[in-house]
Amino acid sequence: MRCSTCGYELDENGKCQNCGNEAAKVHVMSQEEKEAYHGVTIEEPSSRREHFDSSANNSNRKIYVNTFGLGNSNWLVKISIFILVVAILAFVVFVALPVILVGAAIGIVVWLILSFIRH
Numbered sequence: 001m002r003c004s005t006c007g008y009e010l011d012e013n014g015k016c017q018n019c020g021n022e023a024a025k026v027h028v029m030s031q032e033e034k035e036a037y038h039g040v041t042i043e044e045p046s047s048r049r050e051h052f053d054s055s056a057n058n059s060n061r062k063i064y065v066n067t068f069g070l071g072n073s074n075w076l077v078k079i080s081i082f083i084l085v086v087a088i089l090a091f092v093v094f095v096a097l098p099v100i101l102v103g104a105a106i107g108i109v110v111w112l113i114l115s116f117i118r119h
C-alpha cells in the first residue's frame with residue numbers, strides 16, 4: 001500500500017516514512033486529485049474499493065493483506081494453467097498434427113496406388 005499524499009511505500013503500521021501521513025487518511029481520489037497526482041495509483045474494482053477504504057483499522061487491514069496475498073496465488077495458478085494449455089497446444093501442433101498429416105499423406109499415396117492398379 002502506498003501513501004495517499006506522496007506515493008511512498010507505507011510501513012507495516014500503515015504509516016508513511018517519507019511524510020508521516022497515516023493510512024487512516026487513505027481515500028479514493030477525486031478526479032482533480034488524480035490529475036494532480038503523479039505517483040503510482042492502484043485502480044481497485046468497486047467491490048474492493050470499499051474494503052480498501054475501511055483498511056484504516058488494524059483488523060480490516062490484515063484481511064485486506066490476506067485477500068491481496070490470495071489474489072497473488074490465484075494469479076500464479078492462472079499462469080500455471082496458461083503454461084499447461086500452451087504446452088498441450090504445442091504438443092497438438094508439433095506432435096499430433098504432423099502424425100495426422102503423415103497419416104493423411106500415406107492414405108493419399110495408398111489411394112493413388114490403388115486407383116493406378118485398377119486402371
Ligand SMILES: [Zn+2]
Nearest residue numbers: 003006016019
Ligand atoms: Zn507520504
